[in-house]
Amino acid sequence: SNRTRALAQQSLTQDQLLQFDDFGNLTLIHVTDAHAHLTPIHFREPDTNIGVGGAAGRVPHVVGKAFQQMFNIAPGSPEAYALTYPDFAALAQTYGRMGGFDRIATIVGAIRAARPDSLLLDGGDTWHGSLTSLKTGGEDMVRVQNLLGVDAMTSHWEFTLGTGRVQELIKMCRFPFLGANIYDAEWDEPAFEPYRIFDKGGLAVGVIGQAFPYLPIANPKWMFPEYSFGIREERMQEVVDELRAQKVDLVVCLSHNGFDVDHKMAGRVRGIDVILSGHTHDAVPEPVLVGETIIIASGSHGKFVSRVDLEVQGGRMTGFRHKLIPVFSDVIQPDAAMTGLIDEIRAPFKAELEEVIGQTEAPLYRRGNFNGSWDDVICDAILSEREAEIALSPGVRWGASVLPGPITREDIHSVTSMTYGQVYRTEMTGETLKTVMEDVADNIFNADPYYQQGGDMVRLGGLAYTIDPGAAMGSRISDMRLLRDDSPIEAARSYVVGGWASVNEGTEGPQIWDLVESHIRRLGTLPARDTASHITIKGLEGQ
Amino acid sequence: MAENVKPRVRVPKTASAGEVVTIKTLISHPMESGQRKDKDGNTIPRSIINRFTAEFNGTMVVDATLEPAISTNPYIEFDMTVPESGQVKFTWYDDDGSVYEDVQAIEIA
Amino acid sequence: LPGHPALAQDAAARTVDQVIAEFTGGAAAAEGEGVTLTAPEIAENGNTVPISVEAPGASAILVIAAGNPTPGVATFRFGELAGNQAASTRIRLAATQDVIAVARMGDGSFVRTAANVKVTIGGCGG
Ligand SMILES: [Mn+2]
Ligand SMILES: [Mn+2]
Numbered sequence: 211s212n213r214t215r216a217l218a219q220q221s222l223t224q225d226q227l228l229q230f231d232d233f234g235n236l237t238l239i240h241v242t243d244a245h246a247h248l249t250p251i252h253f254r255e256p257d258t259n260i261g262v263g264g265a266a267g268r269v270p271h272v273v274g275k276a277f278q279q280m281f282n283i284a285p286g287s288p289e290a291y292a293l294t295y296p297d298f299a300a301l302a303q304t305y306g307r308m309g310g311f312d313r314i315a316t317i318v319g320a321i322r323a324a325r326p327d328s329l330l331l332d333g334g335d336t337w338h339g340s341l342t343s344l345k346t347g348g349e350d351m352v353r354v355q356n357l358l359g360v361d362a363m364t365s366h367w368e369f370t371l372g373t374g375r376v377q378e379l380i381k382m383c384r385f386p387f388l389g390a391n392i393y394d395a396e397w398d399e400p401a402f403e404p405y406r407i408f409d410k411g412g413l414a415v416g417v418i419g420q421a422f423p424y425l426p427i428a429n430p431k432w433m434f435p436e437y438s439f440g441i442r443e444e445r446m447q448e449v450v451d452e453l454r455a456q457k458v459d460l461v462v463c464l465s466h467n468g469f470d471v472d473h474k475m476a477g478r479v480r481g482i483d484v485i486l487s488g489h490t491h492d493a494v495p496e497p498v499l500v501g502e503t504i505i506i507a508s509g510s511h512g513k514f515v516s517r518v519d520l521e522v523q524g525g526r527m528t529g530f531r532h533k534l535i536p537v538f539s540d541v542i543q544p545d546a547a548m549t550g551l552i553d554e555i556r557a558p559f560k561a562e563l564e565e566v567i568g569q570t571e572a573p574l575y576r577r578g579n580f581n582g583s584w585d586d587v588i589c590d591a592i593l594s595e596r597e598a599e600i601a602l603s604p605g606v607r608w609g610a611s612v613l614p615g616p617i618t619r620e621d622i623h624s625v626t627s628m629t630y631g632q633v634y635r636t637e638m639t640g641e642t643l644k645t646v647m648e649d650v651a652d653n654i655f656n657a658d659p660y661y662q663q664g665g666d667m668v669r670l671g672g673l674a675y676t677i678d679p680g681a682a683m684g685s686r687i688s689d690m691r692l693l694r695d696d697s698p699i700e701a702a703r704s705y706v707v708g709g710w711a712s713v714n715e716g717t718e719g720p721q722i723w724d725l726v727e728s729h730i731r732r733l734g735t736l737p738a739r740d741t742a743s744h745i746t747i748k749g750l751e752g753q
Numbered sequence: 754m755a756e757n758v759k760p761r762v763r764v765p766k767t768a769s770a771g772e773v774v775t776i777k778t779l780i781s782h783p784m785e786s787g788q789r790k791d792k793d794g795n796t797i798p799r800s801i802i803n804r805f806t807a808e809f810n811g812t813m814v815v816d817a818t819l820e821p822a823i824s825t826n827p828y829i830e831f832d833m834t835v836p837e838s839g840q841v842k843f844t845w846y847d848d849d850g851s852v853y854e855d856v857q858a859i860e861i862a
Numbered sequence: 863l864p865g866h867p868a869l870a871q872d873a874a875a876r877t878v879d880q881v882i883a884e885f886t887g888g889a890a891a892a893e894g895e896g897v898t899l900t901a902p903e904i905a906e907n908g909n910t911v912p913i914s915v916e917a918p919g920a921s922a923i924l925v926i927a928a929g930n931p932t933p934g935v936a937t938f939r940f941g942e943l944a945g946n947q948a949a950s951t952r953i954r955l956a957a958t959q960d961v962i963a964v965a966r967m968g969d970g971s972f973v974r975t976a977a978n979v980k981v982t983i984g985g986c987g988g
Contacts, residue, residue: 397763397777398830398912398950426906427982438912440902649983660903661980773945786954788931813941815949820934822927824910824952831938832945 214306215540221304222288222541228320233531234521236413237325238462239318242333242488243510243608245367246343246351247624248552250307250539251610253511254298254575255493260679260750261470263657270469270492270507281495292513292536293493299573299613306540309512311354312552313537315545317515318358325519327411332360333488333508334421334466337379338367339608341563341623342555347375350555352382357551360385362406366422366466366489369434370629376434388419388464390449395438404449407458413522416453418482420446420465422489424663430630432715441471441660443478450481460522462486468664469494469507476500483527484518490664491577491607495534504530511610513537563620568730572738575611576625579654579679581669581742584609584625588710588722589671591729596635596719598708599694600643601671605650606711607664617730619723626710626723633710633719641701644687647675651686655679673699674744681749693744755800755847758782760855762843767862768835776807777830780845780853786821802827804846810839835859878926878933882964882974885924885937891972897923897965901977908955908981916948917965917973923947924966928976929959955981 261271272280274294283289291301292308322328332355337348348371355363362385368376380387390404405418423441425434446463453461463482465472468490476485477500485505493509497518504527508516514534521529556563576582581589585603592601609625638646646668653663667677676689690699699705710722730736763777780802787799801821807814815831833841838861845853876884882891897917905911915923915938925935938949947965955961958981964974 396779396828398828424904424906427904431907438906440906646983652980653982658903775945808941809943812943813939814943815941816939817949817951818937818939820936821932822930822935822954824954828950828952830914830950832948834943834945836943 211306214303217304218306218538218540222538224542227535227538227541228317230324230517230519230533231531232324233519234529236410236415236460236520236522237321237328238484238486238518238520239321239328239330240333240486240506240508240516240518241314241330241512242486242508243335243491244311244351244512245335245339245510245608246337246348247309247340247511247610248311248342248350248354248555250310250313251511251624252302252307252613253309253513254573254577254611255293255295256578257295258579260579260655262655262680265470265473265659269494269498270490288536288538292538293495298575298611302613305538308539309537310539310544311358311512312544312548313539313542314512314515315358315548316542317535317537319545321517329361329408329410329415329417330359331417331462331464331486332363333464333486334363334365335367335488335608336363338370338628339624340627341620342559344623344627344629345559346555347371348379349382352379353551353555354548356382356384357548361408362386362388362417362419362464364388364419364421364464364466364488366425367429369425369437370429372629373434373436388417389421390418391423391439391442391445392421393438395436398438401437405453407453407456413459414457415460415462416456416458417462417464418446418449418453420463420467422466423471428663428665430713430715433629441467441475443475446475447479450479454481457525459525460484460520460527468662469505470659470662471664472505473498473500474659476503476505484520486516493534497530497532502527506532508534510608563618565619566616567619567622567727568617568733569615569735570612570617571614571735573611573613574617574736576609577607579666580745580747583739583741584612585669586671586739586741587730587736588625588726589669591726592633592708592710593671595725595729596633596708597706598635598672599692599706600673600708602646602707602709603669603671604711605654605666605668607666617736619727622723622726622730626726628711630712630717631710631722632712632717633708633722633725634712634717635706635708635719637704638707639701640690640699640703640705643673643699643705643707644690644701647687648684651677651679652683655686656683670744676746676748678749679747689746755782755849755851758847758851758853760843760845760853762855762857764841764857764859766858767860770836770861772835773832774835774859775830775832776841777828778805778807778843779826779828781826782847784821784823784825784827788821800848802845802847805829806844807831807833808842809833809835810837814841835861837861876933878928878962881926881933882924885964885966886972889972891964891974893974896967896973897963897975899961899963899975899977901961901979904980904982905955908957910952911955911979912950912952913961914948914950915963916946917963917967918947919968920947920965921968922966923949924964925953926962926964927953927955927959928962930954930956935961955979957981
């Protein structure tokens with residue numbers, strides 16, 4: 211808005227945001243997990259991001275005030291607004307929206323002007339997550355990536371477009387779609403280009419793609435039955451060794467493993483100089499060093515661009531300088547060509563995107579280990595529209611925040627858009643519900659990162675529970691109660707459960723965005739409510 | 754009797770004498786475990802590939818006993834030493850008495 | 863939520879110890895060096911879990927799934943033209959469990975190893 215533009219420009223300038231003392235002889239530019247958000251958004255960073263085992267208290271498992279202290283960030287500053295959740299809605303009035311690919315294009319252009327031999331690497335989760343990407347089958351994002359000049363990408367949600375569509379889009383890409391860990395499921399052979407060697411200013415830079423390892427578990431495997439994924443640590447070592455044998459000067463892993471998995475992998479696979487980490491949506495202001503490998507995490511939704519300048523000598527990285535550039539949309543001048551393309555992409559859907567569906571009194575957000583306020587709205591919608599006793603909503607980390615005020619159809623799609631959005635209605639016993647919750651909890655809080663899938667806890671509506679994240683598999687969840695009458699969940703009783711994003715083929719029901727829309731229309735204005743009050747977390751006294 | 758049972762193998766056409774080559778085999782087969790029930794509650798009888806063998810010019814390479822825990826469309830991969838030009842013979846033995854065979858030639862290059 | 867492979871309990875099923883004893887002729891199998899079992903940390907699909915076994919110098923390797931209603935999976939016997947004593951296949955796992963490999967070595971001794979494979983309902987991610 212004009213107001214936030216004026217305010218933001220009082221405390222920030224484009225030159226400040228882009229300021230960087232050039233260093234070394236190579237520059238990497240990293241963007242990841244945009245989830246097809248072409249235009250600037252509000253995005254509240256998590257208030258809860260529990261680290262288990264060795265990850266406790268370590269980035270990215272540090273939030274809020276502790277994060278501000280760790281990185282010496284003043285409360286209320288632009289950095290505090292961009293990187294942490296406190297006073298989010300209030301600070302949004304000053305600093306405005308973030309992201310937008312036309313702003314990202316300006317940043318990339320400025321870096322390239324200073325450093326012609328830059329590599330722009332996209333960590334994936336790019337083709338999914340908005341109304342326009344759903345309606346164009348991801349083509350909108352490929353056009354944007356081509357114009358931006360992406361040099362290579364890897365993948366996760368891309369595959370939820372289905373194998374056929376992924377192959378079509380790959381043909382449109384003017385850059386390689388890399389995945390060393392994607393195998394043909396039938397013959398157990400590499401199915402995608404594993405790496406590409408780029409010649410940049412006389413340096414041979416090997417870039418390995420690592421797709422999300424748990425695609426067939428976290429997403430519907432029937433949409434891409436031809437492929438098998440997995441962490442495949444031995445394969446990663448083999449590919450690194452192959453690159454080293456070809457005498458590359460630098461080995462970069464463009465990863466969609468998630469931060470903790472990358473942290474463990476960095477300590478076990480020898481010879482990777484830089485891991486550009488995606489999937490867990492962490493915005494980390496400084497590189498994390500593991501042995502001789504640095505890990506860079508660049509946030510999500512287009513909020514940040516990482517610039518990494520490297521000194522590369524004698525076949526290895528000997529020094530680095532890094533900046534996580536926050537994309538303040540009211541401060542960064544949009545790139546005209548990219549604005550033109552984005553306007554063209556959005557034009558056919560403009561009225562549909564901008565239609566106001568209702569109002570919200572409180573900020574709506576999702577990101578965090580447990581229910582956010584957006585999740586509560588979605589669960590309420592399922593409970594009322596499908597007359598369910600209990601609602602289940604996936605603990606995904608994507609979806610923009612909405613400030614108090616109008617909610618548009620685009621906002622609803624930002625938190626729901628997907629190719630398997632049907633809302634099912636079924637019966638589950640109390641025992642099954644407990645099993646599901648324990649299973650998901652173990653996929654998030656298992657002390658071994660290789661068993662973590664990098665999402666957040668399944669969101670529950672209509673049901674209260676206590677969770678002890680540090681407990682063993684099968685004993686984290688207790689005191690499950692039906693909120694409707696405060697009765698304990700009985701193992702043998704059947705409950706009517708509504709939910710969406712089932713990975714089962716043939717799931718039937720209305721699309722979640724339509725259901726949420728009718729719910730919001732019916733209420734008109736969503737009242738402020740006490741988010742996640744029905745979830746009790748225990749065992750975190752030491753953190 | 755299982756229908757449309759079709760073996761497929763991946764064998765290099767050439768090798769050098771004494772080379773160790775990787776061989777991959779698949780056979781389309783439901784591998785009915787004998788533990789599933791149909792919609793009327795009747796147990797579906799077990800019907801699996803229970804043995805697989807690979808021989809090179811009559812000499813045994815691998816002989817595998819398979820149980821119902823082997824997945825649908827059994828996949829077996831192993832390495833073989835190629836001492837000379839000749840033929841690899843693959844044989845799958847079905848519970849129903851059927852025997853399926855495939856033969857592939859390897860030339861010493 | 864995906865379905866789990868439903869392998870019904872078979873009352874007549876032999877136990878893990880019985881299957882191993884049948885293979886070793888009652889001899890003890892030492893835990894450790896000499897046999898390798900490679901399996902994914904988490905199964906992408908409990909109905910088809912890729913596993914590999916290797917035991918240099920072994921004459922045979924037995925594979926069992928300790929948590930299945932019937933634990934037997936496969937036995938690989940290696941002939942003189944085996945390029946090495948290794949094999950890969952795909953197996954059904956009814957639930958999170960240990961997969962066990964027992965190798966009969968050239969000297970007639972037995973070694974065993976195990977790998978835990980998690981069979982999960984699945985979550986949703988970033
Ligand atoms: Mn992801
Ligand atoms: Mn993502």
